[in-house]
Amino acid sequence: MTPGRPLAKSLLGAAVVMLLATGCPGGAGEGKAVPTSPRAQTRVAGGTLNVLMHADFEHLDPARNYVAQGLDFGRLLYRSLTTYKSEPGGVGTDVVGDLATDAGTIGAGGTSWKFTLRPGLRYEDGTVIKAADVKYGVERAFDPELNEGPQYIQLLLANVPPGYQGPKKSGKSLSSIVVQGNTITFQLKRAVSDFNYATTEPTTVPVPRTRDTGVRYDDRVFSSGPYKIDRYERGKTLTLSRNVYWDRRTDPVRGAYPDTIVCSFGLDTATIDQRLIADSGPDKAAIELGTPLAPESIAQALSNAAVKSRSVRGLNGHLSYLAINTKKVPKLEVRQAINYAVNREAYRIARGGRTAGDYATTIMTPLLPGYHAYDLYKARPQGDPDKAKRLLQQAGVPLPLKLTVASSSIGMGVAQAVALQSALKRAGIDLEIQAVPPGVYYGTIGDVTKMPELAFSTWGPDWPSGSTVLPPQFDGRQIRAKGNTNLSQLNNPAINAEIDRISAIRDPKQQAPEWSKLDEQIMGLAPIVPLLYNAGIHVRGSKIRGAYLHAFYGEWDVVSLSVG
Template identity: 45%
Template sequence: MAGTKGGGRLLALATTLVLGLAACSGGGTSGKNNAAGTATSGEGPVKGGTLYILSNQDFVHLDPARNWTMRDMGFGTRLLYRTLTTYKAGSAEIVPDLATDLGTPSEGGKVWKFTLKDGVKYEDGTPIKAQDVKYNVERSFSPELPGGPNYAILYLAGGEKYKGPLKGEHLSSIETPDDKTIVFKLKRPVAEFGQTVTLPTFAPVPQAQDKGVDYDSRPFSSGPYKIEKYQRKAELILVRNEHWEPATDEVRKAYPDRIVVKQTVGGGTIDTRLIADQGPDRSAVGYVDVALASLPKVLSNPQVQKRMVSSVDGCTGLLYLNTSRAPFDNPKVRMAVQYAVDKEALQTASGGPQIAEIAGAILPPGLTGGVKRDILRIPPTGDVEKAKSLLTEAGVTGGLKIKLVTSTGGKPGAEALQTALKRVGIDMQIDLVEASAVGGITSDPTKAPDIQIGGWCPDYPSGSTFLPIIFDGRTITENSSGGNNSFFKDEEVMAKIDEISAMTDATAANKAWLDLEDLIMSKSPVVPYQWAKQNNLFGSNVAGAVGHPIWEGNPDLGVIGLKNPSLSQ
C-alpha cells in the first residue's frame, strides 16, 4: 500500500520522489541502525525541552484502527498509544508492551492469550482494560473506518461477515474473561501472532471515547504523550501524559516535554533549515527523508553529514510483470526481463548508492536475518545475451511491445528501464498520468499495464506479511489486485502459502518462506531491483536519533530527545 510506503502495503514507488522509494509496512541490512551519525558529539538525550518535527504533510491517519502508514505507525505507537507487544528501540526484536509477555499460544497456535500489565493507564488516569483492546480490534472491521491493517480480518475466526462494533455487535472470537485478560481465537494457526499484535490495531480504545471517523483527530492517549492541539494540515502539539508510568514501559523514554509537528514546511525548505541549523531548528528532526537535490549539500559537509541517520528502509523495490496476459503469461519471457534489467541504471535514477542498494531477492534483509540474498546471481547491469537467448527460447521473434504507466516523478526510473529493455528488443512505451491516478490504474485488472514500478514493505518481520500478500492469486478480485499487482495465479505457490501458513513453529516457517521465495523467483512474476535507504536529518541539539528497521528506517521517536533542553526555546 502506501503512496507513503506502507508496511505490508504496496509502494507507489513510481509516484513519489524519483522512484518513490524515499517516501509508509524499514529495515537496516542487519536489523540495526546504519547511521551516518546518531548524535553530533556523543552526548545523549536528557529529559525536557521541545522537540520539533518538520513536515510537509499531514498524517494519513492517527486513529489506531486506521493507521497503516509506516511513518505514522512509528509516530502513533511510540508517542500516543501502546500495543500488546512492540519493538525494542532501533531493533526488530519483539518485547512486551501492554502485555506481560509475548503471548501464550494453545491449540497449535490457533488460540492466543495475553495478560495486561498492572498500572497501565490512559491520559485521564483510568486503567487500560482488555475490553478496550478488543473494542479497537473490532473497530478495524468497520467499513466506516477504512485504511487500517487487515490482519485481524484475515486471522480472527468468524470475521468474514463481521462489520464492526459501531452498531452494537461484538466479535465472539475475542474473549475478555476479565479486565486483564484477552484471548484471540484464530481461523488457523499463526505462529507469529505475538508479532502481529505490534500493529496499531492492537492498541486500546475505550468505547466511551470513540468518536467514529472523528477519532482520527483526537486519539485518547495510552502512551507517553497526549494531544494538546491538532489543527489538520497545519500543526500538532503533544504534551506529556502524566498518567503514563515509565515503570510499565521498557521501550519509550519520553525525553522531550513537548513535541511540535509543523506540517506546512516544504520538503526542500526542511532540508535547508536543518542544514543551516539555526535557533529552534537545532532541536528539530525531519519527518520526511532528505530530498535528492539536498543530498550533495549534506554529503559534502562532514558536520552536516554527522547529523543524518541513514538506514536501509526494509522495503523492496519491485518491477511487477502482468502475468495475466501476453507477453508475460510466458515464464521464459518474464525470466528474460530478469536478465535484461540494468539495476545499476535504476539505482542511478533513484539517486545513487546513498538512496538505494541493489537487490537480488524479493525479501528485504530485515526478513532474512540481515543476509542480502542474491537468488539468480545476475550481474547488476544485466546479461543481455542471456535475455536474448531466453526470448528466443520463448518463441519471440521481431521484438516485443509493452506499456508502463507512471507519473512524472517516476519518469527517470521508467526511462532507465526503457533503455535497458530496448537492448534486448523489448520496446516499452511510457504513459504519464497524474500521480493520484497511478494506483487506481495499476491495481485494476482491466486497466493494469504490462509492467509497473512498485514495491512492498513488511508490517512486521515475517515473510507472512510479504509473500502471501503479493503472490497469492486468491486475493485478486474483479476490481482489484488485492496487492498482487503482477496478477500472479500459480497453484504450486498458493499450495505452499497454505502449507507454511499452517505451521506452528515460527522458525520453521521463516525457513519455509525463504524456500518459497526461491520458487517464486524461478517463476519470475516480479523483478526485485533495489532496497531503498532512508535518510533523515536532525539538528545539532538532537540526540538518540536511530533508524528503526521496521518503520522504514525512520528515526525511532520513542528514544529521541535533546542534549540541551534550554536551546529548544
C-alpha cells in the first residue's frame, strides 16, 4: 500500500457509508445506524442469481473489457494478478493478491514489479494456470483489434518495439515481461509506486495461447474464475455454471455462492424497475447491473417501505460529462459557449432529479485525493444562454450553429439528449441527436471516425488517483483509432508535458494536488462540460443476501452475493 492510500480509502468509505445508510434492510434514514449490514448477513450456497440488464456487455474479452458493469461481472469468469477486496465500505478499494500470492513486490527503484502465482490455480478444463499465460494475456492487449480495454500497463512497459501489435500479429514476445516458473516480473519505463493497482485490471487475466480466438474471444472466454460460460446468445441471454476446478482455498475474494447465474439482456429500464419493485417469482433472486432506477420509478420505489429496504443510494465516484470533440469544434470560444449554455438542472431532472447526483464543475470527483472545488464557467445550474451567444458571436461562427450529439437510444439517454437540445437552442445552437444502441455506444464514440461533435459519457477512476482520470482522457498521445478514451481528442503539448511532470512525482501525497491543478488547466481549454457527480438508486430482490455496492465498481458486488 502506497503513501496516501489510507486517505483515498477514508474518502471512498465515507461515501459508501452514506450510501448504505439510506437503503439497507431496516430502512434506516440517512446518517443513522443500519441494523443489518451485508457483512453480518448469512450467505448460503446454491440457487440461481438472475441479472436483469437493458443491454449486453460491450465486451467480456479481458483485453477489451472497460465498462464498470463488465469489469464487475468479469470477476465471476476470470482472475487478474491483483484485485480489490470484496467487502462493503472503503476497504473495498484495498488491493490484494488474486492470482498472485500478494499485492506484488516493488524493486529497482520502482521500475520493476514482481508477482508470484498461487499454487493450485486451474482453468475450467483442469489445466494449470501459468505465469506465461498472464504474459500472453498482456501482450495480446496490444492488438489494435483488441485494444478497447485499459492501456496503463501497455503504456508503462519498457522496451516495447515500435508498432508492436501483440504476439500473433508481430510474431514476437516482449522482453520487458519476464517469466520464471510461477513468477512474472514487469520492467517499466519509469518508477511507478502503485503499479499493483494497474494489475487489478483484466489486462493481467491469463489467456492460454491455444484458446485465443481473437475478436471472437468476446463470445466465449476461457474461465480462470469460479464460473464458466454455458450458453451465450449475444443481446439475449448469458448463463454461467460452476467451474468445478476453481478452488476456494486459492481465492481470497470470491464467494461464488449461487450454482447458476443467468443474465437477461434487451429489457427496457421501466421493465427492469417494475420487476424489481414487484419482487415476484424468480425476480426475488434478481439484481440489475448498469441500470439504477429510472426517474419515473423513483417515487414509487421510495414511497414503499418494503422496496426502500431493498434499495441503496449514494455517490459512486463517477463523473457524467459532455465530451466536446476538439477536432470538430476547434474554436475555444465555441467550446466555452457550450459550457455556459448547458442547463445542468434540466439534465439532472432528465436523469431522475436530486437522487441522480450533485452538480459538477470539475473533472476529478470529490472522492479523489487532492480534489479541490472550482468553477471556471460560473453559470447558474440553468445555464447562461446570453453569455453563450456572445461567445459564439466572438467566434465568428454562423448562427444557428449546427452540431450533433451522441446519446444512448433508450431511457434516460433520450431524455438527457432532449434536455441538452433545448438548452443549446436558447444559445443559438441547433442540435441533432444521434441515438446509439447502448450495447455498442462506447465502441461507437470511441472510434475517432465516428465520434460526432458532442457525446455524453461517464468516467470513473481505475483506482483512487488523478492519474487514472486525466491522462487516459486528455493525454493526446493516448488517442487511438478505436477504443479511444480521449473522447475530446485533445492533443495539447502543454497538457501532455504537465502529465509527464506530475507522473514523475513518486509520492502520491505530493502528486495528488498537482493533478487537481492540471484539472483546472484542462478545463481552461473546455474539452468537456462536467455535468454530475453521479449517484443512483439500486434495487435488489428480497432473496438476495450480502448485497452492497462495491466502493470501486459502483455496482452490486456480484462475487459476494448469495440467494436464499
